[in-house]
Amino acid sequence: MLPALPLSISPNADTAIPAVKPAKPWLAFIFGTVFTGWGLFYAGRPRAAVSLVAGLWACLVIGGQLRIFGSMSGLSVIFGLVVLAKCISAISGAWLARRRVWRPSLRNHLFYLAGMSCTLWLLLHAAAWPYVLGFTATRIIGDGMAPTLMTGDAVSCVARSQYDLGDVVMYEHPARDLIKRIAGRGGDTVELVSGDLMLNGHNLGPFYASTQAQPYSQTFEPTPLGADQVFMLGDNRDNSRDSRFDGPVMADRIKCKVSEILYSAHQNRIGRHVD
The missing domain is CATH 2.10.109.10 (Umud Fragment, subunit A)
Known part of the structure; x- marks a missing residue:
């Protein structure tokens, strides 16, 4: 009986993962400035984008429960948090754009924008302020x-x-x-x-x-x-x-x-x- 020979699998070019086309850093910067997290999403980092938006809302809700927003200084804090989140979104999105590992489709972009539009509506709609911002x-x-x-x-x-x-x-x-x-x-x-x-x-x-x-x-x-x-x-x-x-x-x-x-x-x- 012949001894078993070790099997070797040769690489197959058909199974190789195609390279993802790099994103444009300037476009990622603009997207991140328009909507918080959109620059990261465009750069192929959807989890980072969602985490950034969730972190922003956590700060707003916690601040609202602590009653720190019902004044001009409190409104300045809200404005500062939003600007900070947008800066993180735009700068980090532009930096990660050329290292994109996943390319979102147009449908992905539309879903993300729909979600961001809903959160923006909550932030701008005064009827939601008592529950979100505490005033x-x-x-x-x-x-x-x-x-x-x-x-x-x-x-x-x-x-x-x-x-x-x-x-x-x-x-x-x-x-x-x-x-x-x-x-x-x-x-x-x-x-x-x-x-x-x-x-x-x-x-x-x-x-x-x-x-x-x-x-x-x-x-x-x-x-x-x-x-x-x-x-x-x-x-x-x-x-x-x-x-x-x-x-x-x-x-x-x-x-x-x-x-x-x-x-x-x-x-x-x-x-x-x-x-």
């Missing part, structure tokens, strides 16, 4: 809170677990959401005497109101509040629809606390903290 932005309509807040001001509003006396808050109203100041909480008795706020018999003075208010807005009879109620007052007592007319508000209707003016027609008001 919402709204525009002031009316002069009920003047001079603290003026018509046309854009303000940030941050949800909190509890709200204190004097906080400017946004709450649900049958007509539309209103922004007023908390002048009394559950169990308090609220009264206006000669323009001064009397809270449980203690005189708190004008309580942010203009001292030039008209006589008809200076007096309000004693009103006891239920355990789950709050009393709202506008700083512009002469022109404010608040709890003097609508009655106390249920505490669970408060949506968020106004924290800062993000935009105003008066430049010196931008970035002002709302007290």
Whole structure:
């Protein structure tokens, strides 16, 4: 019986993996600048592209949960994170373009762009901000809170677990959401005497109101509040629809606390903290 001979397999040119055409670095740089991660995706690094986008969103969501974005400085942090992610996408994509090991098809590009469009929509759509970034932005309509807040001001509003006396808050109203100041909480008795706020018999003075208010807005009879109620007052007592007319508000209707003016027609008001 003849001994078994070792088998040898000769290389077959038909089974060789074809070389992938290198990408254009300048095109990868442009793609990475337009959409975060697109430069890396074009360079044949889809996992790196997805990881970069996921890392950006993780930073945004964590920052939102920590309530660090509801101010001008917080918006600067968001802008910085987005710019940093785009720089990483563009520069690393351009550097890796000539070492491309996988060439995405047109369909791959379209799927990636569709996904990025959805994430961009979330970032730009104000209705998603409370869940993603931890705050919402709204525009002031009316002069009920003047001079603290003026018509046309854009303000940030941050949800909190509890709200204190004097906080400017946004709450649900049958007509539309209103922004007023908390002048009394559950169990308090609220009264206006000669323009001064009397809270449980203690005189708190004008309580942010203009001292030039008209006589008809200076007096309000004693009103006891239920355990789950709050009393709202506008700083512009002469022109404010608040709890003097609508009655106390249920505490669970408060949506968020106004924290800062993000935009105003008066430049010196931008970035002002709302007290």
